C-alpha cells in the first residue's frame with residue numbers, strides 16, 4: 001500500500017487521517033505560560049512558528065495562538081471543569097495520529113506542560129507509538145502570580161520550601177498530606193482550588209496551620225484582568241466567594257508581602273482606563289511592615305466586587321479555530 005507523502009501547505013491541512021506518512025512528524029509539548037504573551041519563552045515562540053497544526057487548551061491566549069503560521073490548523077481541545085471537549089485519551093490519540101501523518105504537531109498548554117498539565121500522559125502515548133515527542137517548558141501560573149504580587153514563593157526566614165498541590169477533588173475533597181502542608185515557614189500553592197477553598201482551609205487549620213497565616217488568591221495571573229486578593233487562611237473561603245476564572249490559592253508567611261489588585265465591577269480588558277486598585281492588604285499591615293513591605297489602604301472588597309465574566313470580541317484567531325467533538 002502506498003503511503004501519502006507529507007501534505008502540501010494549505011489552510012485545511014488537517015482533513016483526513018488516512019494512514020501514516022513515510023516519515024512521522026514530531027509532537028512538541030509546549031508550555032504557553034500563564035497568559036501574558038511576553039512570558040512565552042523564545043524557544044516556544046520558535047517552535048510555534050514552525051507548526052503544521054496546533055492542538056491547544058482553553059488557557060492559551062489568542063495573542064499567543066496568533067504566533068502560529070497563518071496556514072497552520074488550530075484545534076481547540078479545551079477542557080472546562082466537568083466538561084471535557086475531548087477526553088484525555090482521545091487527545092493522546094489525536095496527537096499520535098497527526099504526527100503519523102508527518103505533521104509537526106505543537107501541543108500548546110497553559111503554563112508548563114508538566115505542572116498539572118497531563119503532559120506526561122501525552123508524552124507516554126507518543127512514546128508508545130514510537131512518535132518523537134519533545135518538551136518545551138513554560139512559566140507555570142504560580143511563578144507569574146508570585147512575581148506580579150511581589151510575594152516570593154521562598155523567602156529567607158519566612159518560606160524555606162514551596163509546594164505545588166492540586167485542589168481538584170475527584171472524590172469529594174482533595175487527597176493531600178495535610179500535616180505536611182500545615183507546617184510553618186513554607187508556601188503552599190494550590191492549583192484548581194477555587195471550589196474546594198473552604199475544605200482546604202479547614203483541613204490546613206485542623207492540621208495545625210495558624211488561621212492568621214497570610215494567604216493570597218490570584219485570578220488570571222499575568223493577564224490584563226489579573227486580580228490579587230490578599231487574605232488569611234481563616235478568611236480564604238470568603239475571599240474566593242464569587243470569583244471565577246483560573247485561580248491560585250497561595251498560603252504562607254511570605255504572602256504577607258503581596259500587593260492587592262482589585263478590579264472595578266465594570267472592568268473590560270482593553271477598553272479605556274479603569275481605576276484598578278493596587279496596594280497591600282490593611283489586615284496584614286503589621287506583618288508586611290515586619291518584612292519591609294509597602295503598605296497602602298484598600299477599599300472594602302464589598303464596594304469593588306470581582307468583575308462579571310465578560311464577552312471577548314471575536315478575533316482573527318477565532319475564525320481559524322476548529323473544535324473536535
Ligand SMILES: C[S@@+](CC[C@H](N)C(=O)[O-])C[C@H]1O[C@@H](n2cnc3c(N)ncnc32)[C@H](O)[C@@H]1O
Pocket residue numbers: 034035059109110111112113114115116117139140141142145190191192193218219220221222223246247248
Ligand atoms: C489544568 S491546570 C494547568 C496548570 C498549568 N499547566 C500551569 O503550569 O500553570 C489549570 C489551573 O492552573 C491554574 N492557572 C493556570 N493559569 C492561571 C493563571 N493565569 N492565573 C491563575 N491560575 C492559573 C488554575 O488553578 C487553573 O485552574
